[in-house]
Amino acid sequence: MDSNFEKCTNLIAAAKNIVVLTGAGISTESGIKDFRSKTGVYHLAPEYILSLDYFFQHPKEFYQFAIENLYHPDAIPNSGHEILTRWEEAGKVKHIITQNIDGLHQKAGSKNVIEFHGTMKTATCLNCGKIYLTEEMVYRMQTMENFYTCSHCNTKREKEQYIKPDVVLFGDAGEWFSVEGFNRILHHIEKADCLLVLGTSLKVTPFSTFPQYRGRGVPIIIINKGDTPYDHQEGTYVIQDSIGKTLLEMDK
Incomplete structure (x- = not known):
């Protein structure tokens, strides 16, 4: 040995x-997949796609990338x-x-x-704190236009009621x-x-x-x-x- x-x-x-x-x-x-190897997530897209800024600017694209690359319910x-x-x-x-x-x-x-x-199992409304299971977010993506906006609360600024996955993004805490x-x-x-x-x-x-x-x-x-x-x-x-x-x- x-x-x-x-x-x-x-x-x-x-x-x-x-x-x-x-x-x-x-x-x-x-x-x-890991993140930084030759076959990793960042080989598919820049790190910026997993930033808080990108999430707020392009919520649909962010979710599409996150669900495809970070969500592994069958693993x-x-x-x-x-x-x-x-x-x-x-x-x-x-x-x-x-x-x-x-x-x-x-x-x-x-x-x-x-x-x-953090975790990819859940996502949370940034305004009211309602927690959504990621399975529910996948269903919302398939059936709703603004699926990333909370259905349970209202604010004057739409971005305040975005539903964010409970993962730590770049620029996040x-x-x-x-x-x-x-x-x-x-x-x-x-x-x-x-x-x-x-x-x-x-x-x-x-x-x-x-x-x-x-x-x-x-x-x-x-x-x-x-x-x-x-x-x-x-x-x-x-x-x-x-x-x-x-x-x-x-x-x-």
Whole structure:
């Protein structure tokens, strides 16, 4: 057995408070596109299409792109998601903090999940706060002209009653971007005895800063097919391989 892999397996076996950071790389193994690779979402369109400005200026086009590329109701959790659920049930994994908006961690049965960039499961009226399921938004798209305008409230300015998907767009701020939300995440990370990073390049701020807040001497295990800024730091163990396959081998 590879000594690096063996060390990682032993660290996870000994850990009692693992905090997991996940990105698109764990979901690609369920057939969902990532964002920045050659076949990713941003290869199809510029990042600007997922900005708050674009949403307000072109709501129909925004929704069409988002439903086609970000909404995956039929995606199924893979072995990576399932093992994290098992480790959570065993009391080993305490929190999963994810950049993903696909809900696959919850589909797999994980309970303590922080969706840092929001979710594609719902959308909310910016005026009255009515929540719409995304299935309902798809139906509205097929049957209504101004489907993106709330049917339950009225304001003088139509844009104030737009129904926005509950994802964090560029120029946007989600519930975890508040001081209180950020501090709750840092509290979890500070208490961790092992940080497990899965399928993220840790290059998008502020998510990329989270490992900096771990306790002194706390190891980071990174399973990701690309490089990250943390790869060569002391106490960091890197495995550039499939997440599902690697976690399955560690779970034996």
